[in-house]
Amino acid sequence: MRIRLKLARPQDGGGDEIADFELPEDPAQSGISGTWEGASVSTALQYLQRKVDPSLAYVLSCRRGLCDLCAVRIDGKVVTACTTPLRDGMLIEPTRASLQLRDTVVELSLVRRNRI
C-alpha cells in the first residue's frame, strides 16, 4: 500500500512537499494485526515515524475519535486519523495550513487565552 503525505516544513523553505510512502507487504512484522486496510491512518503515521522517518511529527491520544487531537485532512475532507482506515493512494494533509505547527500537527488548543 502507498500513502502520500503533504508535509510543509519550515526548514525546507516553507514550500509544501508531498512525500510518497510505501507501506511494507506484511504489517505483522511491525506488530500490526491483520491488513493495512484494517489499520488506521494514525497507525500508519506511527509506523512511518518509528521505521522510516524519525523526524515525522504526529499526535494521537484517545484512539477512538473522541478527542479530535489527531484531526487531519484526507483527500480533501477533515477527519480523525485514528478512526479512518487506510486506503491505497490517499493524500494526508494538515487540516488547515494556517494552523499547521509541524507536519500533520495543527494548533487545536482549547485554552489559548489562558496560555503562557
Added chain:
Amino acid sequence: MSSARIWDVVVVGAGGAGLTAARHAREAGADVLVLNKGLAGRTGATITSGGGISIADSTLARLGFDLDPAADTEQDFAQDTIRSGRFIGDQSLVTSMVEEVGDALGELITMGVKPRVVKRAPGHSSGRGVHIKGPDMQKAVTTAATRAGVMFREDFVSAGLLQGADGTVVGVTGVDRRTGLVEEVHARAVVLATGGTTSNWRLRTAPEELAGEGHAMALAAGAALIEPEMLQFLPCCVLAPEIWKGIQFPWTIGPQAGVRAWLLNRYGERFLHSWDPVNVELATRDVVSAASAAEVAAGRGSPNGGVYLSWAHLPRDIIENMPLWSKSLAADGRYQGFDFTPLIERIKSGYAIEVAPAAHFSLGGIHIDVDGSTGVAGLYACGEAAGGLHGANRLSGNAGAQMLVQGRRAGVAAVRFSRRNWSLQPATNGDELHARLVAPLERETGVAPLELAQRLGALTDRALSPIRDGARIDAALAEIADIRANALPRLAVRQRDATYNRDWLAAIESTAAVDVLEAALIGARHRRHSLGAHQRADSAAEDDRPAPFHGLVRAQGGALAYETRAVAFPVLAP
C-alpha cells in the same frame, strides 16, 4: 532554561482530577499553572471514561433527585467499595469519597452539567450514581478552570521534580515539545494528576499518553507507590482489526449489558464454568479477565492471542433486537468514533469475535493521605495517579467520584502548603534533572527509545497480564535489571531537532515506565495470593493467606524497596 516566575501551585495533568485541583486552588486565591503533556481538554483518560460517577441515593436525594434516601446510604456505598476492593482499600480515602462526592456533583450541576441518573450499576447494591459522558465532563472541568483564571502550558512533558536541600518540592522540570527546550517551572506546591500507567500495556482501553511519568517523578522525590501491582483490566475488548484494537464494544453489547454471550476457547469450551459456575460470563471483570488470559497462557486461545465471544447460540431475534435495549448499540452501529456495523453483521452471521482483556485503570498508584499529601513536603497527588482508594478492584463509577473528590482535596491542601512555603528554597537537583533529560537527545548512537518501549511492552504482556506467576515475574525483574544496566544508559534519540521529537518523548516515557513496571513487578512478587485484579496461577495455599495488607514501594539507596503495612478498618472489617 528557567523562568523567574514562582507559581503558588503547579498541577501536572489536565484531566478531570488535575483541572478540578487547579480550579479549587485558583478559587482559594492561588496563582495556578497547569502543565499538560498534550493539549488541555483533549488528552487524558477523562474523555474516554464511561462517564459514571458513583453517589449514594441518599446523597442524590439531598441534591434534589427523585430517589428514596433510605434505599441506599453513604455507608452502603462505602461498604460496597471496601468489599469490592477485597478489604485492602484505604478506608479513610473511601469515607472521603462517599461523603464528599455529593458536593462535587452539586458544583457540576451549578455549572450547567446535566447528569443522567443510573438505573443499574454492576457490583453496587443499588443504581447508585449518575452518568456524564466523558467528553462532556472534560469540557465542563476545562471551562471551569479557564473561567477561574487557571493558566496553562501545553505540550509540556513534565519529567522531574525540583527539590530543595531538605527535600521540599519546589517545582517541575520538563520539555516544551514545541520549542524543544528543557525548562524549570518553580512552584510553592505541586499536584500530580498524571493519570494511570496503562499505556505500558500493549492492549489497552486508555489513551496513548499514560506512561507513568508522574509516578516515576513521585518515586524519585521520595514518595511511595501503593499496591502498584493492582491494574484493572476490562475483559472482551477487540483484538483485530488494528483500528479497533482495545475498544470494549463487544463487552458493552455482551456481558456488560447482561446479554448471555458465551466466552469460548479454541476447543469451544465455556471456560468460565470452572471459575464462576453461577455467573459464568457475567462474573466480575477481574474474574473474566483472568480466566480469558489463563486460556491464552495455557495455549487454548485464538490466533490473535485472545478468546472467542460468541452470540451464535442465541436466536437471531435476540441479536437483532439488541439495539432496543442497549444504549451502546445505536441503530447505525456507531460506538464512540467508529462504525461497528461490520462487527455486528459478523455476529449476526454466526461468527464469534476475538477478544482479550485490555489494561483499563491503574488501581494502585502514588501513596496519599486524605488530603492528597504524598508525605513529601510540597507534593500532592489525586485521581488515577493516586493509589489506595480502590484496593484490589474498582467499582464502576468510582473513578469519576475519586477524581472530583481527590482533585478538590489536593488543590485545597496544595494552596495551604504554598502559603507556608512562601520564600522558596533554591532547587539543588536542577542540573542533575536537566542532564538526565537531555542525555538521550545528545547521545549520537545507542538504543533507539522505541526498541526499549517494545521490549517493555513484551515484558509487561508476559509478566503483568491478568494472570501472573512467580517465574514470569522473576524473569521480568531480571530483564528490568538488564535494561537499567545496558539500555537506559545507552538510549539515543535518532534525530537531532528537539522540537516535536517523538523519539525524545519515547525516551522520557520509557525511562519512567522502567520505574513504574519494576514497582509493579515488586508488588506482584510479594503478593503471593490471588486477590482481585492480581490473579496468580501459582497462588499460595489458602490456609497460608495473610491478613489484608498494603504493599508500598519506594526508592531507597538507589534501588526500589518494598514494605508492607497492616490495613486499618475504621469502617468495615473483613
